[in-house]
Amino acid sequence: MTYAAPLDDMRFVLTHLAGLPEIATFPGFEDAEPELVEAVLIEANRFASEVLAPLNATGDRQGCRCADGHVATPDGFPAAYRQFIEAGWHAMPASPDIGGQGMPAVVSSAVAEMWKSANLAFSLCQMLTMGAVEALAHHASDELKQRFLPKMVAGEWTGTMNLTESQAGSDLSAVRTRAQPDGDRYRLFGSKIFITWGEHDVAENVIHLVLARLPDAPPGTRGISLFVAPKFLVNPDGSLGARNDLVCASIEHKLGIHGSPTAVMAYGEKAGAIAYLVGQPNRGLEYMFTMMNHARLNVGLEGVAVSEAAYQKAVEFARGRVQGKPIGGAERAPIIRHPDVRRMLMDMKARVEAMRALAYCTAACMDRAQRHPDPAVRARNQGRVELLTPVVKGWCTESSIMIASTGIQVHGGVGYVEETGAAQYLRDARITTIYEGTTGIQANDLIGRKLARDKGVNAGALIHDIEAELEALAPVNHPDLSAIRSALQAALNAFEEATAWMLSHYDNDPREAAAGAVPYLKLTGAVAGGWQMARAARIAHHLLANGEPNAAFLRAKITTARFYAEHVLPEAGVSRDEITMGTASTLALEDALF
């Protein structure tokens, strides 16, 4: 079996948790009616499972090769990319005004999850291109937009983000790449590292967005501007012109995502790479941040996607591998019958479903924030997006490492052999907590800009919604739902205590607050995921009572939610303790004593 999209769960989350039926009524999203969305999901699943998934292991094994500035992606990648853009998948998430299909973010999230599950390395090309598209669409001049956007949206040209330099990683204030004015354009000089899909052979041009400093720029983050520098210059008629003075110096030898070329880019080894200023000088970081929510949500979805793929692989193995007699059984049986294997599979399944629900619901909040007719609802949803984006990014990716590791464990010794494919998920997942802002960066964003800055308004709104769910659960007479309710109540209490602690310490003990930031992020993820699982269970119970078809799926959802409540939600108490009791000991040791 190759990857198959979890369509039942995707439909359930889209329809019953994320509110797609309502979102499809918003102006501009009218196309997202049920038949079309269903067709999109079916076709995306076909493409993901038939075209992308078969290239996942081979791409990992072969990797990318770099010679003389040229990068060859793995066999099959260029052809698959051609199919991908010809089928229109590349343009799907973009707005119709720039040539896209205008699907709600919640729908394109489900589709993106499929690409990422089937072939994470491949999927990064589109993701980066769409990030560049978004930055140009928001901030570039009409002339630049006309020159670059149509081909980028269509996927004929791909896009990159050039932020990192060897001395400037999480701290972009240290960027040194220089931009020298040259008439109405600029020449770039400098070196950028970790440039995803920075050079490749799947499309004819690569459009680099580059952070650099103008000669008179102030130091630090307020002196960074955003430039666009194409690999091949573009003639006025849109045809490709001369090769620009930028080159892929090498690619990294990485733990995972081997099919995704991670380039070291050298700008201006000759006369300088010709580049065009995007928007105003010195506002480059601000422009980068405008597309941060989408990009971070997307990386959070990578956590969901890799976890789902690892789960599917583990289930398949556990069904087929016969080993030992299960307790109480007389015959040797597939290991899925062994209690500890079930525990591992349930753990994977419950976490993946909670992560998916939270990620899609956050995408739905983006849609509401953008298109809901009521400005108050838009504002409320924007607040929720701001609060939950670092959580989706940080929590789903951190969880994915553990889930992929559990997937190996289900396989036993066979899982350690690379040909099995289980290990690739761990290697691939391992980057997701790092790029697009490490978990530490997400957590600082969460406790600072997202919690302390508004004095807990958005966190309070989340608490309010979870309390409403607890009230909705109260009258339901069902042992699973009662157990879920009581676990969610305990976890919410932990979240409230930690939130109060964080709000009272952020200004006065900023180092202690920062020491508790990642535990607070994990706590928020666990509780918000538990909230979604509780909603899911209550809704499934209701649908079952109404005789909805797909009863087996709905019963499984309730069981899975209960597992989550009893095995994952208790982690909220650990995080709370780490925050409210433990930050002093985090900081107490002298540097020299590590």
Add this chain to the structure above:
Amino acid sequence: MTYAAPLDDMRFVLTHLAGLPEIATFPGFEDAEPELVEAVLIEANRFASEVLAPLNATGDRQGCRCADGHVATPDGFPAAYRQFIEAGWHAMPASPDIGGQGMPAVVSSAVAEMWKSANLAFSLCQMLTMGAVEALAHHASDELKQRFLPKMVAGEWTGTMNLTESQAGSDLSAVRTRAQPDGDRYRLFGSKIFITWGEHDVAENVIHLVLARLPDAPPGTRGISLFVAPKFLVNPDGSLGARNDLVCASIEHKLGIHGSPTAVMAYGEKAGAIAYLVGQPNRGLEYMFTMMNHARLNVGLEGVAVSEAAYQKAVEFARGRVQGKPIGGAERAPIIRHPDVRRMLMDMKARVEAMRALAYCTAACMDRAQRHPDPAVRARNQGRVELLTPVVKGWCTESSIMIASTGIQVHGGVGYVEETGAAQYLRDARITTIYEGTTGIQANDLIGRKLARDKGVNAGALIHDIEAELEALAPVNHPDLSAIRSALQAALNAFEEATAWMLSHYDNDPREAAAGAVPYLKLTGAVAGGWQMARAARIAHHLLANGEPNAAFLRAKITTARFYAEHVLPEAGVSRDEITMGTASTLALEDALF
């Protein structure tokens, strides 16, 4: 910086926690007096850091190559191995009566930790050989012992364990390899997989211990016998004779431990591999189990060792990498000053120290069980060894995966680049929860043979000892020790509740008990590790009050123990909840609904 053994912590654990001064008074351990042990530690550190550590990354990159049945280990491995045996390190852990140095297990554990930290792949060769030595020494005839043991103890010949077959992994009852009688010896036919150091170029002969079935053997685990089959037959004068009919068919392409050849061994492709029965027919599994405690403790030490190495690498990076201004700081500073980086490093440090303490103390219990003059003390310590061995194996290795992963995270993007070396620790660590019995197997052993079989006597003794520690802590007036005491009390309560649950469910609800087995193992590890950290903190406090030198180390120990109490011990509550509330939901889902 390369690896350097954590000598201060090793000395502290050996002397103050594991009781080496007392152990050195036992008959047969008189050589283990302080000066000699100190010299051993110093020299082992030199060998580990100067000879083995420099080959760790190169061995990983180059891996092993197999052609025509020959296996070449990475460059430098054969020469290092030669140095290793010439310096006498190979024979060190063996008993003097078979040519070893008769060091207590607690001392050889510290030394083994160094080999494993410096180069896990290399260290496996000695470990497997010593396992084979132990099996032969206990069960083989004098003739076989004379033929094989001296060269194996010296490391001139290496040893292997051939257990697994493709259909017989955790379930050895499915072993199919056949042993055909041929005069006073046997001929083996069959295929074995996952044979660590099954073929290589570091020594002239490989002595394989092989599980196989005699023609008239009963089915299942009671029909498996143990054989010894050398790669080269041994002439009566001890010289090497003909090549035996056993060959390395291929080696595995693995996630990690690339420097350790993992062989598929084919026995009897011609007339059958000549082999000799070890001990009695049909008792092969029983013989394997006699060396299980040592082997499992050793793999637990691998968890400690890889974690220590990952920690050292992360600290080194965090001290050198300048990035961003820490909160409250005016200048860019090394990332070790950032609160979240400190949190990660403290988490690694605290867990490693707890794991080391527990592993060494368990080794010390082995020494007491073997050599203490009082039979009652021997019996009590044997019970403790039985109880804690699966915990050391399962908990230290499970923790090591997370710790090595955190090590990558400290490095940020650089950690994902293979040349950095942080990723190797995660890849290497990932096997440790699988081989020598998966965590699930350890946990079933723990709740069955180690807990339920004696109705909780040994677990009760552990609880008793932890209660005694709580009493010893009570009168100490020190805020760190008070915090530690209260966290340990809470964790002990969780352990007692879970133990009571497990004892009351094991017979009546065996599937539910098995579903809670791994959480119970983790809970036991967290609490027992916390107990050791509490002891360490109390003793450190006492030593400080007495004006002991090395005050900085002792203060760090107290701080680290408090971190452990506030960040790790709360996990006991999660495990307790998983056990006492959550096992039904683990088992509730129908197979088809995964």
